Amino acid sequence: MRALLVVNPAATTTSARTRDVLIHALASEMKLEAVTTEYRGHARDLGRQAAESQNIDLVVALGGDGTVNEVVNGLLHAGPDPERLPRLAVVPGGSTNVFARALGLPNEPVEATGVLLDALSESRERTVGMGIAAGTPGTEDEGVPERWFTFxxxxxxxxxVVGRVEQQRERGRKSTHALYMRQALRQFLQEPHRRHGTITLERPGAEPVTDLVLSIVCNTAPWTYLGNRPVYAAPKASFDTGLDVLGLSRMSTVAVARYATQLLTSSPERGPQGKHAASLHDLDQFTLHSKVPLPLQMDGDHLGLRTSVTFTGVRRALRVIV
Structure with a gap:
């Protein structure tokens, strides 16, 4: 087996020594080429090269969710073709690692590498669905390139909130759960549309859902983690179905306190509920329109402001080692 290992040297939770140990362990079981990313988008370029190659069987992403997202976008640049494309494996190295943990992998990179090697020897893999988002035709965002997301x-x-965290990280702050919580509070206090949302969700054959302040699109559950605590915005979301959406139409102090408590106590059986909460399950395609430009994020990566984004759930997009 020939494999490409994409290494993010800035991965939050792996040291240079740990990365060397992981590379040695993987290289002992396969013909491995390890490449360290050097710029933003480098992992995407490497994934694309692997997809276009005729002799790469496996791409291993060593890093956080951002590294995985770039690799996936490279692998799927010409569209999904699970039988032809290299398989994907993930060794978690970020601060949260939602995608890897949603696949059932340990959050510790050395343990995850052991699981990966066992999975390869036992031919354990699954074909998972992904989400894709693009600018909506006929709007000012029409020319925005498509982008895949994993979770x-x-x-x-x-x-x-994601945009605020990225600003802090650019100033040298370490990505921690406390940093996210502080920025969420600041975003809430400065949110101009928290009482009168500007987002409308439209989908074929259904009435639109209007006046949303918040719209979270999930490709799997949990949505994220606070330390070791899983948070379920859309408990029914799955790699085997379409996309799920949680929308909130009110973010007053009382409403935020209620829904934040529900998120912190959420479970695979129960997520946020209430008269200002809209939960939609297993959607193949829908569009989010906003009356004003709003920030967009995918897999924890801030992508700027958008007024209209069309989302599509693509079943069986990529084979993943589990």
Missing amino acids: CAGLGFDAG
């Missing part, structure tokens, strides 16, 4: 996307409030 979540968001337009509005949560994307604003």
